[in-house]
Amino acid sequence: xxxxxxxxxxxxxxxxxxxxxxxxxxSGFNGLFWYQQHAGEAPTFLxxxxxxxxxxxxxxxxxxxxSKGYSYLLLKELQMKDSASYLCAVRGPGGGSYIPTFGxxxxxxxxx
Amino acid sequence: EAQVTQNPRxxxxxxxxxxxxxxxxxxxxxxxxxxRQDPGLGLRQIYYSxxxxxxxxxxxxxxxxxSRKEKRNxxxxxxxxxxxxxxxxFCASRRTSGGPYYEQYFGPGTRLTxx
Numbered sequence: 205x206x207x208x209x210x211x212x213x214x215x216x217x218x219x220x221x222x223x224x225x226x227x228x229x230x231s232g233f234n235g236l237f238w239y240q241q242h243a244g245e246a247p248t249f250l251x252x253x254x255x256x257x258x259x260x261x262x263x264x265x266x267x268x269x270x271s272k273g274y275s276y277l278l279l280k281e282l283q284m285k286d287s288a289s290y291l292c293a294v295r296g297p298g299g300g301s302y303i304p305t306f307g308x309x310x311x312x313x314x315x316x
Numbered sequence: 317e318a319q320v321t322q323n324p325r326x327x328x329x330x331x332x333x334x335x336x337x338x339x340x341x342x343x344x345x346x347x348x349x350x351x352r353q354d355p356g357l358g359l360r361q362i363y364y365s366x367x368x369x370x371x372x373x374x375x376x377x378x379x380x381x382x383s384r385k386e387k388r389n390x391x392x393x394x395x396x397x398x399x400x401x402x403x404x405x406f407c408a409s410r411r412t413s414g415g416p417y418y419e420q421y422f423g424p425g426t427r428l429t430x431x
Contacts, residue, residue, distance in 0.1 A: 235418060246406060246422035247359070291359065295418065303374055304420075306359040 206230045208307035210292050215313045216282055224277045224310045226292035235295040237304060238266050238277045242288045250277070250290075279312075287314045318343045320423035322407050328429045329397060337392045337426050339407030345421075346412040348390040349374065350382065352403040353425075359406070365390055366412065397430040404428075 207229045216222040228236070235254040239247035253259055253268035253275060265278040279286055289309040296305060320341045329335055341348065349364035351374075361374030365384040379401055381393040390409075394401060407423040 237418070244425070246424050247420075248422070249419045252418045293359075303361050303364065305375075308356060308358040 206294055206296055206305035208292055208294055208305060210290075210307045210310045212308070213311045213313070215315065218282055218284060218314055218316050220282050221278065221280050222282060222312065224279070224290050224292075224312065226275045226277070226307060228273050228275075228292075228294050228307075230273070230294055230296060230305075232296045233270060233294065236266075236268055236275050237291075237293040237295065238264075238275075239291040239293065240288050241291060241309065247291055282314050284314050284316070287312060318421070320407055320409055320421050322405075322423040322426050324426060325424060326427050328431065330431055331398055332396050335394050335397060335428075337394075337405060337407075337428070339390045339392065339423055340388050341390075341407075341409040341421070342388065343409060343411070343421065344387065345409035346387070348384065348407065348409045349420075350380070350390070350392045351406045351408065352376065352401075353406060354403050362392070362405075397428075399430050402428060402430050 210226045237252050238250040240250050241247040251266035253266050258267045263280045268275045289311050291309045292307040293304040323338045346367045350362040351359045353359050360376045362380050363374050363382040365371045368384050368387050371382050405426045408420040410420045
């Protein structure tokens with residue numbers, strides 16, 4: 205099975221940097237996703253890591269360490285619109301028919 | 317515009333009254349799936365489909381049915397809804413070949429209340 209842990213809520217200041225952590229224990233691992241979800245809206249894809257290391261995409265970066273079962277999402281130059289829930293999801297074994305397991309999400313509140 | 321659409325967006329119904337939530341995508345994706353999202357539990361997959369006429373159970377399939385008669389459509393059927401199926405439902409699709417196949421595109425969600 206899969207078990208994913210991430211903090212329930214975080215707060216940060218506009219313009220700052222915030223790091224959202226995700227740890228996982230899985231019976232098989234084929235990659236880790238980060239999604240952003242604004243209240244009442246659909247999740248939108250942010251990143252996918254399958255190899256160790258840092259992937260940078262604009263203000264957002266995602267890091268993965270497979271040996272530690274650990275990932276983080278780094279948000280720089282925070283804006284008010286970044287207030288949202290951030291979902292960590294692990295892709296298990298199964299090739300094309302994988303069932304991603306989602307964490308419960310981290311609610312990020314950005315204040316002025 | 318590439319998108320996943322769901323209907324209805326909001327539905328209030330009574331226990332036992334059969335309902336169908338439709339899902340359609342215009343990206344020619346092979347893979348489609350249904351999730352439910354509940355407070356404190358995160359997104360959980362109900363059913364998925366790898367292609368036309370190929371469906372399989374996700375983590376929480378009890379009380380739900382699906383069908384995939386056409387590539388673009390993947391309706392979710394609740395034959396006899398119960399209050400514990402009150403939830404926010406999302407349909408999603410992705411490709412399985414010919415490019416990045418890991419990114420799922422989600423529909424706008426259907427908020428279902430069963431009284």
